[in-house]
Amino acid sequence: MIGSLSLDQLRVLVAIADTGSFSAAGRQLMRVQSAISQTIATLEAVQGVTLFDRSGHRPVLTETGRVLVAQARTVLSSAARFETVASGTRQGLEPELALAIDPLVPSGPLIESLRALHEIWPHLPISFSTEGLGGALRLLRSGDVALAICLLLPTVPDDVSATPLIHVDMIPVAAKNHPLASSTHPLGRADLEHHVQLVLSDAMDRGGPGYGLMGAAQWRFVDLARRMDFLLAGFGWCRMPRHLVAGHIEAGRLVRLDLDDDARGPDTPLTIHAAHLRDRVPGPAGRWLLKDFKQRLGG
Template identity: 60%
Template sequence: MVSIIWRDRLIGNLTLDQLRVLVTVSDAGSFSAAGRSLGRVQSAISQAVKTLEETQGIDLFDRTSQKPTLTAVGRVLVDQARAVLASADRFEAIAAGTRMGLEPALTLAIDPLVPTAPLIDSLRALRDTFSDLPVSFSTEGVGGAERRLRDHSASLAFCLLLPSVPDDLMAYPLMDLNLMPVAAADHPLVRLGRKLHRADLEAHVQLVLSDAHGNDGPSYGVIGSRIWRFVDLGRRLDFLLAGFGWCKMPPFVIEPYLKGGRLVKLDISDEGISPTGTLPVYAVHVRNRPLGRAGSWLLEDLRKRLIK
């Protein structure tokens, strides 16, 4: 029955069945062993290989010895046949999943300040549960994850939404994020050795995460006009460690540098100048574009892991 299913499917002048026979002969070691594996007589296996050779105008097997062996081109094409068969299997799996309510693909976007560590276990479990689901994952500049939701290039985002959740989005709280004001140990702000006031901070460069598309948008926690803008968290960390400015960073990024003495927490006199309260991290999708089966599963699994 399996051989009949594959036999009717054509790729140009190839059939998937011919490719399956070729791979099975290579794996089994002989035409007769391939016939037993596929439940066919040896003559049918030989004819399938012969037809494939004739349509392609090449010899896949060297028949000068008692046991046919793959030619050089045959060895290369066996690998190609495996890839084609794997793609065909994946094609069918995605189609079957869609019939059962599974989205054809899941695209995820994450803002730079959001830690990826909590996502790892859930993404691994998602992969194990929906092994044939294509999943893409991208990190974005500030506001980028939200923008990707609206232009339909992401179906689920993990991000901060400031100052509030927009009406067109559905947001599910996942965790709270703390940001800590820090500077390099040899930075002038650290050398002051006292509580810092607005004028102290305004006199020095602030390293700010920005929108990758150059959109200014609202500025939260930005003090003064001496600003260097960065799209990714890692690059900003490099310049922070090099002493070019100060900024607020999530503890999960800077903890090793605080312990090692390369970074120092800044003591700011007025909480209103640079608030250090927690910020909510959300899982978000567009309200009129509900999550599919896999997206809903991922969201539920992640919330179970994070919300105790």
């Protein structure tokens, strides 16, 4: 019961609208016609509206009735989702799957995994937070998310359980019209430090540790897509995931920079982990997602 309104009254109203008559609605709901008529009469009296024009052979929805039938469908759909989530929780399914996704994570396989998960648990609420460097770990520790697919730099913290999912090659690039793109020799630190480096940083800790930084001209971004815009516009150079820039390099919009040994640094790719707090293990949907996503990544 919602105040003076019940879900049963809404079911009867929708059944009449769908079947076209009180008697057909009674057959569908396995009730006598008089019970259907009484339910609608009570609903109209309590709400102070006329839902059906009964002057003809068949009841016809009034303008108010048509609007309220649409509202009734919405309420009944929400109630069904409510019951499904409650039922899943009783069976051990998490009531919500809250994820923090690093912007470096490849979107294609993740979308396909989530599409498959939705087919299994269509009513499971899923929330996303796309965080920059350090943000996913912060959300795990605050309890806002149960699972993160992210970088963990410089090492995996002691309070986090992490499984490596994929290695991401980071390659130095600049726009085709950037001065560095036309260099005829391997670029060293002395060459790079005179140009703006576009840096992905932690939104909450701008002065936090940096990785692969050189020179004083650093423009810091939280949003990877925004950094890409500035990169393509020729505002600076940076290291970007190979899978995000391969198409731009092939099309000639970006140029891979040739760095010398001093500027290149370690060639070890970055590792994307599936991570959760050691004392907060993901539920069935979270575990299923990780297994499926890892398989799609070839792991």
